[in-house]
Amino acid sequence: MTYPQDLVKEAITAYAIPVQIDNSDPKNNIFLHSLHHIWTPDIRIINTDGYEMYRWDGFLPPFEFVARLQCGFGLAFLRLKRFDEAERCYVDVLRRFSTSYAAPEAQYYLGVTRYRRDPDSDEMLTQWAELRSRYPGSEYRVKQSFKELPE
C-alpha cells in the first residue's frame, strides 16, 4: 500500500499536514457534501485560506503517488507565486520520477514557473521543447502544441 512507505510520508510532511476523513462516518456528511465528494481516495491539497490548489481521485502506488503529489505541491506553490519552491518540486519529479505519469505535467509547468518568474526568459520554450522530445504522446504535449503551428 502507499501510505506506510517512508518515501510517501516524507513527501507529504515536507509541505503539508496530513488529514484523513472517513466517508463512511455520518458525522462527516455535511463536510463531504461541501466538498462535492464522490470517490475515494479523494486527495486534495488545500491552502490555508481553504482554497483547493490541486486534487486527484483514485489509488496510486508509491512511485506514482509521490510524483503526482510533487506536481500538486508545485502547482500550489506556483499559484502562490512562490516560484522557487514550485521549481524545486517540478525538478524533483523530473529527476526522481521521470518515467511517472506525472512527469510530463512537471516538464510543462517547470517552463511555466520559470516564465512567470522571469518573463524575459526563454525557459518556457526550452522546457516545452524538452517536453515534445521526452513525452511526445502526453496530454501536456498537446497543451503546448499551439507553439508547433506555423506562424
Add this chain to the structure above:
Amino acid sequence: METQAAPFWQNDYTAMLERAKDERKFVLLDVFNPG
C-alpha cells in the same frame, strides 16, 4: 514507560488548517473509505 508517537493522520480539518497557517504549510486532505 514508552511514549506513543503522534498519529501521522489528523482528523480535525479546521484545526489543521489553523496549524498549517502557523507552519506555513498546506493541508493534504485524504477522504477515504475504510471498506
